[in-house]
Each structure stands twice: as C-alpha cells, then as structure tokens.
Amino acid sequence: MDKNVDYSKYAVVMKGITKRFPGVLANDRVDLFVKKGEIHAIVGENGAGKTTLMSQLYGLIKPDDGKIYINGVEAQINDPNDAISAKIGMVHQHFMLVDRLSVVENIVLGQEPVRGPFFALNRARKEIKDLSKKFGLIVDPDSIIEDMPVGMQQRVEIIKVLYRGAEILVLDEPTAVLTPQETNELFEVLKSLKSQGKTIIFITHKLNEVMAITESVTVMRLGKVTGVVKTSQTSSKELANMMVGREVLLTVEKNSAHPGDEILQVKDLVVKENRGIEAVRGLSLNVRSGEIVGIAGVAGNGQTELTEAMTGLRKVESGKIIFKGQDITGFSPKKRREMGMGHIPEDRLKHGLIKTFPIYYNFILGEHDDPKFSDGVFLKIEDIRKFSENLVKRFDVRPPKIDLLGMNLSGGNQQKVIVAREIAFDPALMIVSQPTRGLDVGAIEFIHKTLISMRDKGIGILLISMELEEIFSLSDRILTIYEGQIMGEVRPENTTTEEVGLMMAGHRLEDLHQEA
Amino acid sequence: MKDWKKYILNEKVIISLISVLISLVVAAVVMLIIGKNPLVAYAALFYGAFGTKEAIIDNLMKTSPLILTGLAVGFGFRAGLFNIGANGQVIIGALLAAYMGTMVASYPFYLSIPLVMIAGMVGGALWAAIAGWLKAYRGAHEVITTIMLNYVATFIANYVVNGPFQAPGGVPKSPAIAYSAQFPNIMSVGATSLSTIIFVSLAAIVVIYVIIQKTTIGYEVKAVGFNPYAAEYGGISIGKNVVLAMAISGALAGLAGTTQVVGVYGRYFGALGGSMGFDGITIALIGQNDPIGIGLAAFLISSIRTGSNQMQIAGVPKDMVTIIQGIIIFLVATNRIIKTLKVRKRKEVVEV
Incomplete structure (x- = not known):
C-alpha cells in the first residue's frame, strides 16, 4: 500500500517503527515525516522513545518492524555507515571527540586526507575553514578539544557531520549542555544550515526552543506519537500537555x-x-x-x-x-x-551517583558510615533497604525497585535518587548545581517543588x-x-x-x- | 531457593562456564589437528587430576595458594587497582613468616601459629601498601610500581637466604621454622600430604566475601573502584582506600606465601613463590573478582595443571593446558563475544 504513496518531498519518512526491549515497548508504530529543508523537532519526556527512534534512523539499532524512506526511497540502514552514505549525520548528546586532539584531527578522524604516505593536514584545514565559513560555524581548526568550551565542542561535532557530507542532521538534545548564549549561537548556525538546504531533526524537551526555531513538531509519549503539529499553529502549553498527558505548571508556585x-x-x-x-x-x-x-x-x-x-x-x-x-x-x-552541607552536583553521573551500585547503595553514599547504616564494621543492610524503600516511595522513583543499578534509571529518576538522598540526611545548607539539566518537564516540576519545600522548611x-x-x-x-x-x-x-x-x-x- | 538460583544463573557465571566449555572444544580441535584423540587426552587429564588419592591431594594443595593470590588480585580489582605485584608480596610475606617461625620455638602453637600468620600478612600488606601509597599520594601507577617491587622482593629474598638468614649447608634456603609454628597434615599418601592450610584458604574466601558484601570498608573500596569522583563527593577518602585496598590485597598474597612456609616446606626457599602471584591474575579474571568464583577458578586451573602430567603420559603435550587456560582468559576478558552469542540481546538500560 505504501508503495503507491509519494514520499519524495520528504527527506525522512519513518513508517510504523516498532522497537521492543525486554519489558519496554520503546517505539510503538511510530510515524515520522520530515520535509526537506525544514527544522523538525521531536519532543517528549525522558524515556518517551525519541533517542531510540533516532538511533534506528542512524543504524545504531535495528527496528523490529517498520520502514524508513530517505528522500522518498526505501532505505535499508543496518549500521551507521549506511546512514552516512544516505547522507544522514548525527550529533550525539555526549560528544564523540578525542580530547587531546585538535579540531582538524577530530573532524577528519577515520577519513584522514593523505598525500602519498603523509597526512595532508593542510588540505583538511582548508576544507574545514571553508565549511565553517559557509555555515557560520567559526572555530579555530588548531585548538585542542579539551581546551574548548562545550558550545565550541558541539560546533566541532556539527562540522564533523557536515564534513562527511550530511544533508540530514540529527541533533540529540543539543542544547542540554549549552548556555543561553551558546544556545542562541547554535540556533543561528541551524538557521544558516537550513537556508542552505539541510534538513534538521532536533530532539529536545525544551519547549521554548521548539517554539523559537522549528517548523514542525512530532510529540512522543511512552513510545507513541501523541501529536504532529506545525509550530506556528501551537503553543508551548499545548505541546507540554501532549508530552506529559496532563496540565503542567511551567512556573513554580511559591x-x-x-x-x-x-x-x-x-x-x-x-x-x-x-x-x-x-x-x-x-x-x-x-x-x-x-x-x-x-x-x-x-x-x-x-x-x-x-x-x-x-x-x-x-x-x-x-x-x-x-x-x-x-x-x-x-x-x-x-x-x-x-x-x-548537602550537595546536588552538576554532573550526576560523575559525582552524584555510582552507576554500578544498586539504588539502595546509592542512597547511603556519604552516610554509609553513619550509625544509622553501619555499626562501625558491618553495614546494616536491612535498615538500609528499609530506608531506601521509604525514599523510593516518598520521591516516586520509578521503577520503585531498590535493587536496580543506578545506570538502569532514567536521568530524571537518577536525579530523584540524588535529591532524595541529600534531603534525607537533613542538611542545613544545600549547594544545588544545575539540578534539572537534561531532565524532562515532569521531573523538572518535581525537583523545583522539592527545592521550594526545602526552603520553606528553613534550609x-x-x-x-x-x-x-x-x-x-x-x-x-x-x-x-x-x-x-x-x-x-x-x-x-x-x-x-x-x-x-x-x-x-x-x-x-x-x-x-x-x-x- | 530463589536467591540460590539467581546466584547460579547470573550472567557472570554463565560467561565463565561457557568460556571453559569453548576452550575445551577449541583445544580438542587443536588435538585433532595434531592427530591426537581429545577424548583420550581429556580422560587422562581428568584421571590425573582426580583419579587417585594422591592426585586429589596434590590438586588441593596446588589450589590452596592460588585461591589466596586470586583473592589478592581480585580484591585489588574491586578497588580499581591492578596489583601485578602479588608475587613480590608472596615472597616478602613468606620471608617474614619464616623469620617469625624461627623465633617462636618456645611458644605453644596457639601463640606461634597466629604470630607467624600475622607476620606473613603484615609483610605482604606493607609491601603492597608501598605501591598503594605511591599511587594515592604521588600518582605513580600501581602496575609499574608493583612490578618493580617484585624484583626488589626477589633480590632481597635472594640476598637474605644466601646470607644472614641462610640455613647451614650452603643451599639458598632459610632455617626450618619451629615445629610449633607448622600446620598439621590431615593425611599423607606416599610423598604427598594434605595440609590443614587448605582451611586457611577456604576461610579467606568467606572473609573476603563478607568484607566486600557486608562491611563499610567494602562499600568504600567498591565506591572508589567504580567511581572515584562520586566516592570523593560522598566524603570517602580515595587515598586512604587505595592504600587500604592494596594492603588487604597484599595481606592475602602474603598469606599465600605464609601457607607455603607453614604447611608445605616448613621453611623459606628461593623458588617457593613460583608464579603463583601471576596466576592470581588469571584466576581473578576467570573468577570475575567474585570470592566464590575465584575459589572455583583456582580449583579449575589447579586441576588442569595437576592432570596435565597424565595427559603428557597419554601422548598429548602438556602445553595443551596452557592453550586451554589462555583461551579461557581470552573469552572471559572479551566477554562481549559470549554476550553477543546469546540469541536475544538484552538491553542493559531499562528506560522508564
């Protein structure tokens, strides 16, 4: 039936994509239509299946069911190489850069230009300068990655993708790590890319960004598409409702x-x-x-x-x-x-959580030698578990299983574990750094409310x-x-x-x- | 009952078991290629390891120190430390234990035995703690320092048993330790004796299991091993725990050396440590740093080595067991290979 439909005006069509993980239906017959030359947002809470969907487009995982059409032609994308040859490029949430190498070296990595047996770095440098001029992505090709701010590193990622000839760019939560200023600069870049005919798929859960830059939006919730709208015909409030399936307070009452x-x-x-x-x-x-x-x-x-x-x-x-x-x-x-002194750290996976510890171990980090949890030599495992069961319930950590490892939780729930732990030891002062970075609307609301209630308790x-x-x-x-x-x-x-x-x-x- | 099942059927156990099976199959193929009958070879291997009382005793006595060095390396791994220096710690531990053993002749066994064991463990612990301290407070990598300390230990031991601590007769060995410091034998068959030191190794498995799973120290060491940044954030001192973990690791290696002094040779002599420290790395890998796994891995390695003599007699080169051992390590270390063999790839992250 699909054969009769003309998809040629679409850069990307994903039709009926279904992807099952044990116990989770990550994508349930998802349809995605992205027109050529538009900026298309995919929004949804953490765990809605956005990244899963894009990983299938980029060949990182294979769909259980469904078809992908690139520029109207059905495409078999089995691995990222297929995606690259279909001119799809992906900028991941966590950058894939070699810290000690320079910008040029990173960009050409894997496709190093050579002259005879030598590395033709000058040629690469020139190509990259041309690219960055063309798209307004100004970077110094000889800077070392680890000396660059995050926003610059992201530019390098984008140039890397363009260098490989991408026409369709997938950006997975590109603004999660950026400052407002860097975000604006990114938007300028995206606009310039669009004006030169590139198609951009933009995964995010920041609705003001969707409103600011995109043309159309696909909203996902729990693995399903819950709405496809034109940005000009919607509002952040409407999008938020589609995302979480309930009314959300975008401002905090206090x-x-x-x-x-x-x-x-x-x-x-x-x-x-x-x-x-x-x-x-x-x-x-x-x-x-x-x-x-x-x-x-x-x-x-x-x-x-x-x-x-x-x-x-x-x-x-x-x-x-x-x-x-x-x-x-x-x-x-x-x-x-x-x-x-309590501390909700900026980087929850680096400082806040031990990914390979079960949740009930993470709940006592910093308090593990407190008489409540240890008699000096042995951990009071039963008490720790009871304490954890309690916190999981009180802070609505999902799934409420204290034996799960830290890494098996979504970002929002990891943050809940950290917040719960820091509140539970009854601090007088809390140093809170970037508490909602990378979280979805529902989790942000929860964290904000918690912070206000802590304040009202005199912390x-x-x-x-x-x-x-x-x-x-x-x-x-x-x-x-x-x-x-x-x-x-x-x-x-x-x-x-x-x-x-x-x-x-x-x-x-x-x-x-x-x-x- | 359910917990028992969970323990037996978890991924780590399955990976180790499959690795062992695959290695046996690969070795069988090699044997076929060189024109030997693998069934005959394995039968001989099995007979050599378990076929006679002597074989079983020999096997257990080989297993005993391997358990301890395996635990030593495995405990280090838990803290994110690669203790390559178990050999040196075995030597220093054994040397100090032997020295203490010559001093306690007038004491009753219930004093002399603990004293000797403490001496051996403290020796190994201090030797390893040097590397731990250098790592924690001077940033020197423990792989480099422990391997260099191995040489230092070897040369110290050579000097000592050729000079100040040499038994009369010109042979490089120490005087015999006091009778009251020796562990009794359970039984003797021919020239082989089963010493009670096997119980020391079994007890160490239990103690290390408890330390890792149930104690605050274990919690801190694991936290430092998994994520030093988060550990530091949680108020856990990285330096203290690196030194402590190395010391515990070294104490286990020192204990391995001690058991050889008090249960097998009755004195220190040059080749006492053999390669048991390096074997500990193999065993910790196969046992996947789990105390019980390490116990089983030590028994496995010891069994194929003990059995290899019979296999040689049956006409299959003894070196075949090195191939088997190598393949097991390769497969365990590259466990992704086995994970992808599973028909359904389980996704690790459950998104909720």
Whole structure:
C-alpha cells in the first residue's frame, strides 16, 4: 500500500517503527515525516522513545518492524555507515571527540586526507575553514578539544557531520549542555544550515526552543506519537500537555521566603581551575537559612570551581568559607557533610551517583558510615533497604525497585535518587548545581517543588544554574557571576532578564544603574 | 531457593562456564589437528587430576595458594587497582613468616601459629601498601610500581637466604621454622600430604566475601573502584582506600606465601613463590573478582595443571593446558563475544 504513496518531498519518512526491549515497548508504530529543508523537532519526556527512534534512523539499532524512506526511497540502514552514505549525520548528546586532539584531527578522524604516505593536514584545514565559513560555524581548526568550551565542542561535532557530507542532521538534545548564549549561537548556525538546504531533526524537551526555531513538531509519549503539529499553529502549553498527558505548571508556585540567620558566608574566595588559572577571583556571597540564592551566569565563569571549593572537592587559594559560624575552608568533604552541607552536583553521573551500585547503595553514599547504616564494621543492610524503600516511595522513583543499578534509571529518576538522598540526611545548607539539566518537564516540576519545600522548611539553598528561567522562578535573591566575580545582586521581582543578561555578559550592576 | 538460583544463573557465571566449555572444544580441535584423540587426552587429564588419592591431594594443595593470590588480585580489582605485584608480596610475606617461625620455638602453637600468620600478612600488606601509597599520594601507577617491587622482593629474598638468614649447608634456603609454628597434615599418601592450610584458604574466601558484601570498608573500596569522583563527593577518602585496598590485597598474597612456609616446606626457599602471584591474575579474571568464583577458578586451573602430567603420559603435550587456560582468559576478558552469542540481546538500560 505504501508503495503507491509519494514520499519524495520528504527527506525522512519513518513508517510504523516498532522497537521492543525486554519489558519496554520503546517505539510503538511510530510515524515520522520530515520535509526537506525544514527544522523538525521531536519532543517528549525522558524515556518517551525519541533517542531510540533516532538511533534506528542512524543504524545504531535495528527496528523490529517498520520502514524508513530517505528522500522518498526505501532505505535499508543496518549500521551507521549506511546512514552516512544516505547522507544522514548525527550529533550525539555526549560528544564523540578525542580530547587531546585538535579540531582538524577530530573532524577528519577515520577519513584522514593523505598525500602519498603523509597526512595532508593542510588540505583538511582548508576544507574545514571553508565549511565553517559557509555555515557560520567559526572555530579555530588548531585548538585542542579539551581546551574548548562545550558550545565550541558541539560546533566541532556539527562540522564533523557536515564534513562527511550530511544533508540530514540529527541533533540529540543539543542544547542540554549549552548556555543561553551558546544556545542562541547554535540556533543561528541551524538557521544558516537550513537556508542552505539541510534538513534538521532536533530532539529536545525544551519547549521554548521548539517554539523559537522549528517548523514542525512530532510529540512522543511512552513510545507513541501523541501529536504532529506545525509550530506556528501551537503553543508551548499545548505541546507540554501532549508530552506529559496532563496540565503542567511551567512556573513554580511559591510563597515569599522567611529567611533566618546567615548560615553560609564566602569571603574573597579565590579558586584555580585545572590549568592553574584563577577561575573564582575574590568572590564573596552569603546565604541565609530559608532562602534560595541563585547564581546566574554563562557556563565556564567559575561556577564549577566555586561549587567544588564550597563542598571541599577543590583547593581554595585564598579567602574564607564560613558555615554555621565556623571557618570550614580547609575541611574535608566528609566533615562538611557531617556539619550539614548537602550537595546536588552538576554532573550526576560523575559525582552524584555510582552507576554500578544498586539504588539502595546509592542512597547511603556519604552516610554509609553513619550509625544509622553501619555499626562501625558491618553495614546494616536491612535498615538500609528499609530506608531506601521509604525514599523510593516518598520521591516516586520509578521503577520503585531498590535493587536496580543506578545506570538502569532514567536521568530524571537518577536525579530523584540524588535529591532524595541529600534531603534525607537533613542538611542545613544545600549547594544545588544545575539540578534539572537534561531532565524532562515532569521531573523538572518535581525537583523545583522539592527545592521550594526545602526552603520553606528553613534550609538555605545556593542554586547554581545556567537556566535563567530556573534562576528567576526559584530564587529569592539573584547573584550574577562573570569571570569568577559577582557582578551584582538583584531580586527577581525588581529586575528583568535583560538586566541579568547584561551582568552575565560582564556589566556591573552599578554601571548599569549609572547609565540609566 | 530463589536467591540460590539467581546466584547460579547470573550472567557472570554463565560467561565463565561457557568460556571453559569453548576452550575445551577449541583445544580438542587443536588435538585433532595434531592427530591426537581429545577424548583420550581429556580422560587422562581428568584421571590425573582426580583419579587417585594422591592426585586429589596434590590438586588441593596446588589450589590452596592460588585461591589466596586470586583473592589478592581480585580484591585489588574491586578497588580499581591492578596489583601485578602479588608475587613480590608472596615472597616478602613468606620471608617474614619464616623469620617469625624461627623465633617462636618456645611458644605453644596457639601463640606461634597466629604470630607467624600475622607476620606473613603484615609483610605482604606493607609491601603492597608501598605501591598503594605511591599511587594515592604521588600518582605513580600501581602496575609499574608493583612490578618493580617484585624484583626488589626477589633480590632481597635472594640476598637474605644466601646470607644472614641462610640455613647451614650452603643451599639458598632459610632455617626450618619451629615445629610449633607448622600446620598439621590431615593425611599423607606416599610423598604427598594434605595440609590443614587448605582451611586457611577456604576461610579467606568467606572473609573476603563478607568484607566486600557486608562491611563499610567494602562499600568504600567498591565506591572508589567504580567511581572515584562520586566516592570523593560522598566524603570517602580515595587515598586512604587505595592504600587500604592494596594492603588487604597484599595481606592475602602474603598469606599465600605464609601457607607455603607453614604447611608445605616448613621453611623459606628461593623458588617457593613460583608464579603463583601471576596466576592470581588469571584466576581473578576467570573468577570475575567474585570470592566464590575465584575459589572455583583456582580449583579449575589447579586441576588442569595437576592432570596435565597424565595427559603428557597419554601422548598429548602438556602445553595443551596452557592453550586451554589462555583461551579461557581470552573469552572471559572479551566477554562481549559470549554476550553477543546469546540469541536475544538484552538491553542493559531499562528506560522508564
């Protein structure tokens, strides 16, 4: 029947795609139609099957059922090489770059141009310069990847795909790791790619991005397509409802804060980053109990180093950290934790979770030698399990099986485990870094509500986030960080995103007020 | 009952079993190619390992130290450490145990035996802890340092048993240890004796299993091994645990050396350690770092080695067991090969 249908105006058609994993129907008769030269979004919560669908288009996994048509012709895509020869390119959520190699070396990797027995690096460099000029993807071809910010690394990934001749680009949550500024730059690039006839499939769960850049949207939920709409004929609210199947609060409801005593004081803090350059340069701030202090800023302005210094994971060069009236500058992470400092880390898989530990082990990380869970020598396994069962229920971790390994949970549920653990030990102060990075709408809502309720219980919260929206909707006070210094303090009700945006770009609040 | 089934039928066990089977089949093919009958060879191998009382005793006595060195290497792996230096730790442990053994003649056995065993374990532990300390606080990779410490240990031992700690007679061996420090034999058949040291190895399996599964130390060591960043975030000291894990690993290797002194030779002599430290790597790999798995792997390796003599007599080169052993390690180490052999590939991540 399909044979009679003309798909020639579509760059990609996926018809009736079904993919089963044990216990999960990851894709259930999914249809996807992407027109040539458009930017098409696939949105859905974590675990909705977006990445699974795209992995089948790119040949990473094979569908159990269904057909794929590229430019109207049925295509057999058995592995990524087939996809590349069908001119499909994929930019993964986690970059596939060799950190120690330069941009050129990374881009040509696997297809190194040669002259006789020699590596023709100059030719490659020229080709890459042409490509980056053509699409507005400006990068220095000789930079080493590990020295580049994330946004730049992503550009390299995109150039890599273009270098291999891709006409259809699949981007898997490309903005999850980007700052607002980098996101805008990415959007410019995408527009330029589109204007030169490339087709772009854009996986995301950030609805404002969908509204900003795409032409049409396929919404997925629990492995099924729940809606196909033109962007111009829909709204974020409508999309959110299709995604989660219920009404979602896009803003957080909260009462005004009742801050108590000052609980954390940071004075003239100086911290170096790995390469020995000062990343935090004489920064001071304070947090009172029962309030949320947000730190806004573009990624790479010292936030990571600040967080690590405060939690004891990084050496302080000079300055002081005072917690509960005690100078803790030289204290170990363990000591700080014992004093009541909780930490929701920026990178949940690196710091927050041990992927190969079962959930009930992850729930006691940091508290494993507490008398509640250990008699000094032996772990009290029964108590730990009971405690974990309780937390899993209270925080609605799904699936609620405490024997599952950390890596078997979705991102949102991993974050729930971390948040649950940090709340359960009853901290007085919580350092919260990028709490909703890469999470879906439902999980974001949950985490936000939890943070507000912690605040209302009198916990002081220092929130570091690259999501301006998150900073605005949660914070009671907003500090903006730029190159390791605070540019100014504002209250969300008395400021605008423009004002904070200017501070994020390095303008001091005093200067802004003088100009006005 | 259900737990028992889960333990027997888990993926690790299946991978090890299939690896052993495939290696036997491959070796059989090799035998066919060189014109030997594999059935005859395997029958001889089996007979050589289990056919007589002497064979069984010999087999068990070979198994005993291999369990300990396997546990030593396996415990290191749990902390993300590759202890190649078990051989050196065996030697230092055995040397100290022998020295202590000559000092305790006037003590009753219930004092002398613990003293000798503690000496051996402390010797191995300290020797390994050097590498642990260098790794934790100076960033020196343990593969390099432990392998170099092997040479240092060997040369120290050579010097000592050719000089200050040499038994009269000009042979490079230490004086005999006190009778009160020797482990009794359970039984003797001909020239082979089954010593009670086998119980030391079995007890070590239980102790290490408990440490790994049930204790706070085990939790910390595993956390450091799996994800040092998260461990540090959770207030676990990486340096302390690296040193501790190396020390426990070394203590096990030292204990392996000690058992040879107190249960087999009654003294230290040059070749006592043999290659048991390196065999520990093989065994830890086959046993997949699981204490019970290591016990079984040690028994397996010991069995095919013990049986190989009979196989040689039956006309099949003894080296065939090295082939079998090599293939097992290859398959276990590249366990993806076996995983893909499964008809239905299980997806590891269950998305919810």
